[in-house]
Amino acid sequence: MKYIFGPVSSKRLGQSLGVDLLPPKSCTWNCVYCQLGKTRKFVTERQEFFPREEILEEIREAIAVNSSLDWITFVGSGETMLYKGIGWLIGEVKKLTTIPVAVITNGSLLYLPEVREELLQADAVLPSLNAGTETLHAQIDRPAAGLTFRRHVEGLVAFRRQYKGRLWIEVMLLGGINDSDEALHELATVLKEINPDMVHLVLPTRPAPEQEVRIPSEDRIEQAIAILSTVTTVVNPVKGTMDLRSAPDMLHAVSDIVSRHPVQQRELQKAISDCFPGENDKVASIMLDMLSTGRFKLVDHGGEPYWVINDDQG
Numbered sequence: 001m002k003y004i005f006g007p008v009s010s011k012r013l014g015q016s017l018g019v020d021l022l023p024p025k026s027c028t029w030n031c032v033y034c035q036l037g038k039t040r041k042f043v044t045e046r047q048e049f050f051p052r053e054e055i056l057e058e059i060r061e062a063i064a065v066n067s068s069l070d071w072i073t074f075v076g077s078g079e080t081m082l083y084k085g086i087g088w089l090i091g092e093v094k095k096l097t098t099i100p101v102a103v104i105t106n107g108s109l110l111y112l113p114e115v116r117e118e119l120l121q122a123d124a125v126l127p128s129l130n131a132g133t134e135t136l137h138a139q140i141d142r143p144a145a146g147l148t149f150r151r152h153v154e155g156l157v158a159f160r161r162q163y164k165g166r167l168w169i170e171v172m173l174l175g176g177i178n179d180s181d182e183a184l185h186e187l188a189t190v191l192k193e194i195n196p197d198m199v200h201l202v203l204p205t206r207p208a209p210e211q212e213v214r215i216p217s218e219d220r221i222e223q224a225i226a227i228l229s230t231v232t233t234v235v236n237p238v239k240g241t242m243d244l245r246s247a248p249d250m251l252h253a254v255s256d257i258v259s260r261h262p263v264q265q266r267e268l269q270k271a272i273s274d275c276f277p278g279e280n281d282k283v284a285s286i287m288l289d290m291l292s293t294g295r296f297k298l299v300d301h302g303g304e305p306y307w308v309i310n311d312d313q314g
C-alpha cells in the first residue's frame with residue numbers, strides 16, 4: 001500500500017492505522033529532533049499531493065482487513081495539514097466506519113481559517129508546542145519564514161475555540177534545551193492560554209539530525225510533569241510499539257514503517273517474536289533475511305542500534 005502503514009500499537013492511541021498523505025519530506029518546520037532528517041526545502045503551500053480518491057480506497061481496503069483498529073491516524077512524512085483536502089478525507093472515513101480519526105500535526109498552519117475548518121470533524125487533534133518563547137521556537141522548530149511563534153500560538157488558541165473534539169498537545173522534551181524550570185514555566189503560561197484537553201510529553205528516542213538532541217534526565221522529566229500539570233493533564237512520555245501480527249507481508253510492513261521513522265532493533269525483534277512466540281532462531285533468520293535485501297541499514301543512536309532505510313541501495 002502506498003499511503004497506509006501499520007497498524008502501530010501505542011499506549012495513547014492503541015492499535016492505530018497510519019495514513020501518510022505527503023511525499024517525503026514536506027514540512028513547514030525543520031525541527032532539531034526530526035526523525036525524518038533535515039528539511040532540505042520548506043514546503044508551505046497546501047496541495048492535494050496525491051488523488052484523494054486513491055487514498056480513500058486504500059483506507060477502505062485496510063479497514064476491511066484489520067478488524068481491531070482503535071484509531072485511524074493521519075500522520076506522515078512532514079506536516080500533515082499541507083495536504084489540501086484532508087477535511088474531505090476525514091469526512092469520507094467517518095462515513096465508512098465508526099473508528100475514531102486522529103490527526104498529528106505540527107499546528108503551524110492553524111492560523112489559517114481553512115485549515116482549522118478541515119480539522120473540525122476529527123475526533124482528536126495532536127498539534128506540537130515545544131517552546132514558550134519565540135527564541136526557543138526558532139531554536140527547536142526552525143520554522144519557514146513568516147511562521148512565527150505568535151502566529152503558531154494564535155492558531156492554536158483560535159482552533160481551541162472552534163474545535164469540540166479532543167485537543168492533545170504534544171511537547172517534545174529535549175535535554176538541555178527546553179527542560180529548564182524557566183522554559184517549562186514559559187511553556188505552561190502559553191498552554192494555559194491555549195487550554196488543551198491534555199498534554200502528551202514525548203522524548204527524542206529516535207536518531208535526530210542534530211547532535212545536541214538528547215533525552216532529558218528522569219529528574220527533568222518529573223519536573224516537566226510537575227510544572228505542566230499545574231495547567232492541564234499531562235500524560236507521561238510513552239513510546240509506540242510495532243505490531244506485525246496482522247501484517248499480510250512482513251517485509252512490506254517493516255519497510256513501510258522504517259521508511260517513515262527509524263525503528264529500534266529491540267522493538268523490531270519484539271514485534272517479530274510476537275508473531276512467532278518461542279521461535280528465536282526463526283526470528284533471527286527473518287531479521288537477517290530482511291537485512292540481506294539491502295533495503296535497511298543499522299545506525300547507532302545513544303548506544304542503541306536502529307533500523308533505517310538504506311538510501312545507498314541501488
Ligand code: SF4
Pocket residue numbers: 027028029030031033034035036039077078079106
Ligand atoms: S514538524 Fe514533524 S516532520 Fe516537520 S520537521 Fe518537525 S518533527 Fe519533522
